[in-house]
Amino acid sequence: MTTYTPRQAEAIACLREPLQIIACAGSGKTQVISQRIASILAQPDVEPKNIIAFTFTEKAAAELRERILSILEKEDFDTLGLAEMYVGTMHGYTLDLLQRLVPETFKFSVLTEITSRMLVDRSSRKSGLTGCPTSSSGTPYLHRFLHSRLFLQAMSVLREDTVDWDQVPAGVVSAFESYTRLLYEHAYFDFTEMINLAVQLLEDGDDDQSARVVRQHVRNDVRYVVVDEYQDVNPLQERLVRGLTQFGANLCVVGDDDQTIYQWRGSEVSNIVTFKDRYPGVRQVTLGENFRSSEGVVEVGRSVAERIPEDSRLPKAMVRAGHQKWQRGDMIARAFGDEISEAAWICDRLEAMRGLAFSDTAEADPRGLSWSDFAVLFRSVANDAGPLVEEMRSRDIPYVVKGLNRLFDSPEIQAVVGVFRYMAGLISVADLRRLWDLASLLPVNAGWAEALAVLDEGRDFYRGQRWGVYNIQRLYLEFMEVLGLREETVPGDPVRRELVFYQLGKFSQAISDFEQIYFNTDPLQKYEAFAAWLEHQARRYYAESDGDVGYATPDAVVLTTVHQAKGMQWPAVFLPCLRANRFPAKRQGGLGLFHVIPEVAIGEADRYKGTLDDETRLFYVAVTRAQKYLFVSFSPGPNRLYRRRSAFFDHCAAQQWFSTRDNGVPTDAPRLEPRARVDIPSVTLSFSELKYLFECPYQFKLRFLYGFNPPIHEALGYGKGLHDALAEVHKRAITGDLTSSQEAESLVTRHLHTPYAYPELKATLHRAAVQAVQRYLREHETDLERTVHSEKQIQVHVAPGVTVDGRIDLVRRLDTDELAIVDFKSTARAQDEDVTRDQLHVYAVGYEELTGQRADLIEVLNLDEEGKTIREEVEDPLLIAVRARIKEAGDSLRENNLPRLPAWGEQCGKCDLAELCRDVPPSAKSERRAATGR
């Protein structure tokens, strides 16, 4: 049983008035939030669906969810309905809210930073980009490609910030209008727009139909809102919080103003600083006890925070409360003459400290420090980490770098990029061959000539075929297939093979991103645009190491940025390269936000500039990551801007806790066998991921770990549209509004979105969808009123760390009064029946966990004319078996044990990626060509 300090207990027990928890670094914040949510749930009249908990990242959400579940399980709490408690990001919440309650948005899809930029560049006039004026004399208007990033930043700020529209130039206003119009025309949300739309609906009166439904739901169901990392909330997100609590829901915000490090992305510190003045009757609880670090680390952290002017901080004093002891020599500040000796010193230290005895908690037995207990934090990994990486490589110290290697720098990807430079006519066959030899990518018996033939056929743009035929993804996969390039044919050892395939998979992902926007473009232009995009833009966006292959965390020293280290801790932390103009960083030049939107139009515009205070907060975060050992160091950088010491370095060196000389690790210091801290990574699987994992583990690996995507199909969106139309029908049925078959046409018009179809196909699909919906409404006219749930969110916690979540299409009562779980399928080419049955049994397990009710039957209802319906009983042995299979799947995933099927099987015939895995037997070839259109 966890014991809590009086302050922590006060926060946990405070459930009535608005609560602000000011949580210093290492104060056990997540535990307190989790326990508080458990006490909310313990109240007799509260249901899980009454609770919303916001985190900033998905990772933080997963952690919080796991923590809450473990508390509830320990307290033997009834977890009925728990899937309906929302724990996640604001983006996820608003998207879910809209796509559950506002039928017009069902068909919307989400643009990423990459795809929104492509959209803006592709439609540079319609998006408002090239009509957007600036205040710089050299650049009266923004340019295509060059300024799309800046343009999108301005478009976000206009919605996320408090804007005085009278101060915004008319040209910028009309560019903004063009941009939002373009989004809605294409049924896209960017990351800001989903929150923006939800906020509009929450703030609107009840006269708009959608607003009424959304507000009604919030009024009835939302009773507790918790916001973690409140210091990073921007003004729009603050409005969302306001909107959700406007009908009296309790609000609890948690954060630390000293750890505001994303202000350049819009977070507004004043939200947290003035919270008490903006909400009535706020109870403030300060968690000042730091359980993480030694007194030396805590005191230095406090002194850094005190460099921030008092009037922009909440008053607080962090004190040490943990068991770590400070000893002279634990903290060292050293300056070096050059980068090489600084890197060498860090490596000496790492080697000398490995094996030192260390206790994670007061109770735990000490263990020897291992590689993964050390972190090196940089202000800029991309600019400063080079020399240290070099040194660690030469000494064979295991490490992982986050943010140094760009995917497109590797010779392997340059070889692949060459393929598309060849396609665009920029290089010759000989150049291409040279690139592939240089990357040593060619398999032993590579079919080079055949592969070139594939390219040349693809390059014949005047065959008069439909544009959709010139599919980049298909060409890429076919090129690899014909070349015979598979994971086991990549030259080199298995480690290299895996890495190369991971890179090739990421490239496939990049193609998908591109084709999502450029699918309907004249083929020649499309290939030219792709080559140009690869050359100029793609390289900035795709980092080689941002997804590690597999879920296992290696025992290695972590090299990362301070930003990415937020929320983490290590026994020993190094902060090297503390140079003036780098940390604190100097402001960047160039055309900036204020050339588009004048400073006076934005409240608190300073935060977009990156001030000294912001850098100080970042340094505070860096320092407080250390549990015991902290090493700050300086060496002059390669050019004259970085020759002087950082003020932060001098600050540390002046503190008594630091030694300025290294006397080495004391020879009598206790040592133990190095043993890494064991983290069991938690795995959350969606239904579709689970489906692939059951079907073929290697297919799962190719798709989700490497990132290979099948080519875009022109009819994409048909199944989703049908699905959404029926979802609306059933949701209305629950409220007693039964849809007649005359409405099929308008339902399909609202929900069917087939952006990749050529006009004739579009019309065909529309007709087919209307017929399918009519047929469904006719055949199920009388069932509609027996609809129990539509799109029911479920979640199954299979074992510690293994969760499956997904949605059940429909739950309804049959004439026989039995309860049936229904899943819709819309393609005649239905999946393997075994998998469908497994999947449905997962639904049954989830439904039982959610409602405590047992479903009697599971049904697969095919919406196609000749499609058959599968119906079968829910049986206990199957439920138990499915649970065991999920757990097994989760375990093999964590062990990265994802083998191919032993031989070509029926599933392989339906797998789009089979050729990347093994030879297709001659008997399967013709059938396959028919099925995949190749």
Place this chain on the structure above:
DNA sequence: TCTCTAAAGTTTTTT
């Protein structure tokens, strides 16, 4: 202490 010129340029979540 002022003025001019050359040289340099970060961090990154969100389905």
Place this chain on the structure above:
DNA sequence: ACTTTAGAGA
């Protein structure tokens, strides 16, 4: 592509 900074020269 433009603003900040260091350092030279006045």
